[in-house]
Amino acid sequence: MFDFGDNADYMAMGYAVTGLFLGGMVLWMYLRYRVLGREQDLIDQIEAEERDGKNK
Amino acid sequence: MTDYSPQRTKILQGVTIAAVVLFIIAIYLDLFWVGPEKTQGEAQRIFYVHLGSFLGSFISFGATVWAGFAYLRTRNVSWDIFGLANVEIGLGFAAITIVTGMTWARPIWNTWWTWEPRLTSVAIMWLAYAAYIMLRSGIEDPERRRRFAAVYGIVAFASVLFTIIIIRVRPDTIHPVVAGPTQADPEGGFSVTGRIRDTLFFNLFTFAVITVVLVWHRIRLENLSQQVQWRKIQVLSEL
Amino acid sequence: MSETAHSKTDAKPKRTRVARPVTPYWRVVRAVVWKDLRAEVRSREMINSMILFTLMTVMVFSIALELDREARESTVTGVLWVTIVFAGILGLGRSLAAEKDRGSLDALLLAPIDRSALFFGKMIGNLLFVLVIALILMLLLTILFNISLMKPLLLAVVVLGCVGFTTVGTLLSSMSVYARAREAMLPIILMPAVLPVLIFAVRSSAAILEAKPRADWFPDVQLLAVADVLFIAAAYALFDFVVEE
Incomplete structure (x- = not known):
């Protein structure tokens, strides 16, 4: 299956960087989603605490 | 709370999965299905993702112009969020275009980089959109930031047009022109027929889909981010 | 785009169209140019710093390339355009920043005139300053580099290049005055946007200086002119949005 000929190393390099960059874009977005999700949870928590404080 | 219609979310999930599947098929076609090119050997296979990612950046930057006018x-x-999402994704694709171009040029032109018109103009294009991000971060008033970003997104498209036109009008470039007329005598051109053509078209389609999917997710991310920002301010003002 | 959760729309400026501008278009342009020129003749704050910058740049270049005639010949167009661009950025940054800091920009915008007339007034004023700098620079290089730059064709290319440069420059500098680090922002956003103009200008002036045949440089000059027209049209259409308050 892997009977690659001339310049196969450069081809591999090209595909590796493509995967790296695409993966980087996806990972970056995923990480930001996670950070935002955590912040949202924190805000929810603070809001809930405040509501409890008012009810007491 | 973010309430998108569940239908839209379902469509987004569908195209996301489709993009992943298409990408896997495209890689299979690039690496195994299509035969190696006679003179360039395996390095020619880079060309499929090279052109595909350029198409991705072209779509994104074109959409930025549209977003600016809108x-x-x-x-x-x-529309501003749409423009910002497109610029960021376009920058990523342009970076892929440049780096894959370099790995192709090393065996074919025997150099990673040369100050040849096409390479110069694509580097400028990248810088122009990096400047778009800088401009956004430099302006504090949000309404003005959106307005200026729209204007700059339109002006910066000059660099994209310049990149596309330059190898068709300048006779001293060595960058191959695969589609359309050229006056140049390129180093490393080849004919696009048969399986090479089919693979190329499949890759172009795949990268177009990937672009749409990434931009869509980026828009949702930006919406969420602005919403969290807004809620944060509210909570802080109540304390 | 109904993708936003809390869909928000920025307020549009109210367009109270004056039925017919009181002052004719070109009178407005002339008045703005004249105002800038008079202010400059009195204060000389812009042109002085541009001339000093030019002098120092040429000094540095000629010290670096002094002993080598070949190096001088092959770099003279580069030196010419690099200096024009950076001196131009110096002037462009000042032109609108001064207007904004004194508060006279608001007064100009309040006047019942076409905004694009204001743009062309500002742009022609900037163009005149840059051209004065370019002429002084060409004279300096002719003397210090001992290479004659005083060719009518080269002059035409310099004028074309400066027109494109100041058009984009005036548009973008009216954005960068609002930025946090305005002096740093202008070159960052201006250079990549204006490079299509600059590349054609540099290449055609190099070919003209080397006395190459017409076929070698004429396409570049044509493209330079096309880029100028496109940028002028874009700036004419977009300036309204930049200065709307």
Whole structure:
């Protein structure tokens, strides 16, 4: 299956960087989603605490 | 709370999965299905993702122009978010284009980089959109930031047009032109026929889909981010 | 785009169209140019710093390339355009920043005139300053580099290049005055946007200086002119949105 000929190393390099960059874009977005999700949870928590404080 | 219609979310999930599947098929076609090119050997296979990712950046930057005009006309903030998402994704694709170009050029031209018109102009294009991000971060008033970003997104498209036109009008470039007329005598051109053509078209389609999917997710991310920002301010003001 | 959760729309400026501008278009342009020129003749704050910058740049270049005639010949167009661009950025940054800091920009915008007339007034004023700098620079290089730059064709290319440069420059500098680090922002956003103009200008002036045949440089000059026209049209259409308050 892997009977690659001339310049196969450069081809591999090209595909590796493509995967790296695409993966980087996806990972970056995923990480930001996670950070935002955590912040949202924190805000929810603070809001809930405040509501409890008012009810007491 | 973010409430998108569940239908839209389902469509987004569908195209996301489709993009992943298409990408896997495209890689299979690039690496195994299509035969190696006679003179360039395996390095020629880079060309499929090279052109595909350029198409991705072209779509994104074109959409940025559209978003700019639409924002200036309607002043709807969603258009600004659409423009920003497109610039960021386009920058990523342009970076892929440049780096894959370099790995191809090393065996074919025997150099990673040369100050040849096409390479110069694509580097400028990248810098122009990096400047778009800088401009956004440098302006504090949000309404003005959106307005200026729209204007700059339109002006910066000159560099994209320049990149596309340059190898068709300048006789001293060595960059191959695969589609359309050229006056040049390129180093490393080849004919696009048979399986090479089919693979190329499949890759172009795949990268177009990937672009749409990434931009869509980026828009949702930006919406969420602005919403969290807004809620944060509210909570802080109540304390 | 109904993708936003809390869909928000920025306020559009109210367009209270004056039925017919009181002052004719070109009178407005002339008045703005004249105002800038008079202010400059009195204060000389812009042109002085541009001339000093030019002098120092040429000094540095000629010290670096002094002993080598070949190096001088092959770099003279580069030196010419690099200096024009950076001196131009110096001037462009000042032109609108001064207007904004004194508060006279608001007064100009309040006047019942076409905004694009204001743009062309500002742009022609900037163009005149840059051209004065370019002429002084060409004279300096002719003397210090001992290479004659005083060719009518080269002059035409310099004028074309400066027109494109100041058009984009005036548009973008009216954005960068609002930025946090305005002096740093202008070159960052201006250079990549204006490079299509600059590349054609540099290449055609190099070919003209080397006395190459017409076929070698004429396409570049044509493209330079096309880029100028496109940028002028874009700036004419977009300036309204930049200065709307």
